[in-house]
Amino acid sequence: MKPEDRPQYDWFAPNKSAGLTQAGLARINQSIEAFVYCILGAQVNVRSSIIGDGGRAKEAQTEFLTLMESAITQPDLAKSVQRFQLVVDEAKVRLNLAVAPMAWLMPESMIINTASVVGYNNKLKQAVAGTKLGVNNTLNTETKKSALQLMDGGPSKVNPPNSHPSNPIHKAVMAAQNPQPAKKTPPKHVHFNLPRMTKSVKTKKNPTATR
Amino acid sequence: MDNALLKWMETPEAKKIAASAQEKAWNDLLQQYPHADKSKFQIYATFSKNHTATGEVFLKGSSGVLSSVFGSDKRYWGKEMKTALGIDDVDGFPYQLSPLKTKTPLPIPAVAFTQPAPSINRIFANLIPIYVTPDSFFTVQFREIFEQTRLKHNSAAESRIWSGGPNMKYWPQQLNFAVFCATQGCGVSREIFDSGVTMSEQIRAFYKFHVYFTVRRILLQMGGIQSVSALPGDPTFAIWNNKYDIASYKRICAEFGIPPTADFRFTGGKNHGLGFVYVGVTGHGATLTHTAWPGAITNSATKAGVHQKETCFIL
Numbered sequence: 001m002k003p004e005d006r007p008q009y010d011w012f013a014p015n016k017s018a019g020l021t022q023a024g025l026a027r028i029n030q031s032i033e034a035f036v037y038c039i040l041g042a043q044v045n046v047r048s049s050i051i052g053d054g055g056r057a058k059e060a061q062t063e064f065l066t067l068m069e070s071a072i073t074q075p076d077l078a079k080s081v082q083r084f085q086l087v088v089d090e091a092k093v094r095l096n097l098a099v100a101p102m103a104w105l106m107p108e109s110m111i112i113n114t115a116s117v118v119g120y121n122n123k124l125k126q127a128v129a130g131t132k133l134g135v136n137n138t139l140n141t142e143t144k145k146s147a148l149q150l151m152d153g154g155p156s157k158v159n160p161p162n163s164h165p166s167n168p169i170h171k172a173v174m175a176a177q178n179p180q181p182a183k184k185t186p187p188k189h190v191h192f193n194l195p196r197m198t199k200s201v202k203t204k205k206n207p208t209a210t211r
Numbered sequence: 212m213d214n215a216l217l218k219w220m221e222t223p224e225a226k227k228i229a230a231s232a233q234e235k236a237w238n239d240l241l242q243q244y245p246h247a248d249k250s251k252f253q254i255y256a257t258f259s260k261n262h263t264a265t266g267e268v269f270l271k272g273s274s275g276v277l278s279s280v281f282g283s284d285k286r287y288w289g290k291e292m293k294t295a296l297g298i299d300d301v302d303g304f305p306y307q308l309s310p311l312k313t314k315t316p317l318p319i320p321a322v323a324f325t326q327p328a329p330s331i332n333r334i335f336a337n338l339i340p341i342y343v344t345p346d347s348f349f350t351v352q353f354r355e356i357f358e359q360t361r362l363k364h365n366s367a368a369e370s371r372i373w374s375g376g377p378n379m380k381y382w383p384q385q386l387n388f389a390v391f392c393a394t395q396g397c398g399v400s401r402e403i404f405d406s407g408v409t410m411s412e413q414i415r416a417f418y419k420f421h422v423y424f425t426v427r428r429i430l431l432q433m434g435g436i437q438s439v440s441a442l443p444g445d446p447t448f449a450i451w452n453n454k455y456d457i458a459s460y461k462r463i464c465a466e467f468g469i470p471p472t473a474d475f476r477f478t479g480g481k482n483h484g485l486g487f488v489y490v491g492v493t494g495h496g497a498t499l500t501h502t503a504w505p506g507a508i509t510n511s512a513t514k515a516g517v518h519q520k521e522t523c524f525i526l
Contacts, residue, residue: 006480007330007331007357007360008360008383008387008477008479008484009331009357009360009386009387009390010322010328010329010330010331010332011320011321011322011323011324011328011387011477011479012319012320012321012322012387012388012390012391012394012395012475013321013322013328013331013390013391013394013395013400013401013422014321014322014394014395014400014401015321015328015329015400015401015402016243016307016400016401016402016407017307017395017398017399017400017402017403018244018245018246018297018306018307018311018313018398019246019306019307019308019309019310019311019312019398020307020308020309020310020311020397020398020399021311021317021396021397021398021467021468022310022311023396023397023466023467023468024311024396024397024398024399025310025397027393027397027421027425027428028397028399028421030424030425030428031417031420031421031424031425032417034424035417035420035421035424039341039343050343050349051343051344051347051348057349061349061351064341064351065351065353068424069354071424072424072427072428072431073431073438075436097413097414098303098304099308099414099417099418100304100308101301101302101304101309101310102310106417108344108345108413109343109344109345110343110344111343111344
């Protein structure tokens with residue numbers, strides 16, 4: 001016996017629906033996590049935009065499929081949420097697209113920022129217009145500062161550094177974000193009585209200097 | 212209207228017929244609009260000369276005017292009609308994307324086998340657009356999974372097992388189950404991932420991704436912790452006996468509110484889904500016959516099947 005040549009699964013997808021089920025909302029959340037992770041993760045991994053016909057874009061698109069297969073076979077749901085949040089942080093995108101009520105927001109624009117930001121400069125890693133075949137001794141000659149600095153417009157493109165109070169960068173970031181109002185109370189006057197230094201004392205304390 | 216009919220309409224029998232027609236009209240409306248508010252509608256029954264009645268649902272407008280629901284064009288429905296039918300936007304989302312309030316079991320199959328069902332493979336067999344911004348996208352080809360769904364029964368014994376009841380060891384039933392969960396189980400219809408609801412292409416493309424991704428996830432999860440499930444093309448794939456984990460299957464059923472004994476066979480078409488009967492003689496090939504196959508599993512049907520197996524081969 002041979003069945004008719006029509007895909008039977010077509011009858012198991014509804015033409016109309018009256019709303020999303022609770023299980024559906026949970027599954028949509030998982031799909032959002034995977035979708036955003038695959039698109040942004042692919043671009044972060046190859047450090048290139050996924051849009052376009054160039055080799056780098058094609059590489060990102062292939063990476064997208066690889067990440068998608070890994071997301072399908074991912075058994076741990078918690079890891080999926082972590083990856084979603086990590087990739088959103090890394091790609092510095094704005095979450096502003098709602099696809100379902102009470103579900104994760106997605107970035108409307110998922111093109112990663114490849115412009116030079118503090119701590120990273122794409123031009124230092126990619127061949128750009130003007131780069132010739134072979135060794136380019138004129139490239140990357142300058143020594144880059146490794147420390148993070150504040151940008152114009154605030155620290156939005158800088159990952160918050162180690163928040164330990166002893167970290168000077170953290171102090172600078174926090175100071176920029178929450179500028180303290182000037183205190184009205186006058187500064188305390190502290191008086192120190194320092195011992196008066198005489199020539200004889202100096203020579204006594206450092207006898208080798210006279211030798 | 213003649214006097215005899217008017218007189219008959221006052222009888223208890225006529226009132227019973229009218230009430231039944233009104234109830235049917237309301238149930239028909241509820242099937243299409245489950246969130247409809249009955250208090251905002253009025254149902255009238257109209258009698259014909261042969262003493263049958265048809266019901267019609269009218270909206271009681273705030274101005275006192277009655278407007279027929281099925282007798283009007285939905286493209287011109289006002290906010291009052293949409294709100295009464297429960298199809299107005301909910302908190303900024305179209306009602307198809309709002310949380311479902313009722314917990315009535317979802318029908319299996321989602322589309323009756325007697326009704327036409329648009330193709331899903333038409334969407335997923337081609338290049339899928341992945342929108343990265345509202346107006347720029349790239350296209351990808353997902354791994355083909357919507358294939359190898361035609362079971363050829365080579366003997367009566369094989370068709371008997373299939374006809375005996377739902378059995379998830381068959382790949383087509385696994386795929387039907389996964390598609391059902393990803394669409395009907397989630398509340399995502401073709402209106403959302405294909406066309407119907409007005410939404411941006413970026414969001415529609417996401418829902419296409421959701422359907423494919425969820426189908427793949429469910430097929431994987433059916434394999435249990437050891438991932439015993441296989442897809443077409445995998446070395447361990449078997450259309451007749453594709454391994455799955457029963458406990459995981461039951462867990463997914465519970466997640467979507469599906470009874471584990473639910474039937475995911477396609478029983479539409481010829482011979483209850485078994486297809487056409489071919490009879491062949493060795494050396495002469497197979498010939499299509501239009502003989503009906505005894506679909507119901509009875510003793511005589513079993514005997515008939517065995518008899519055919521003995522005398523000829525069936526493709």
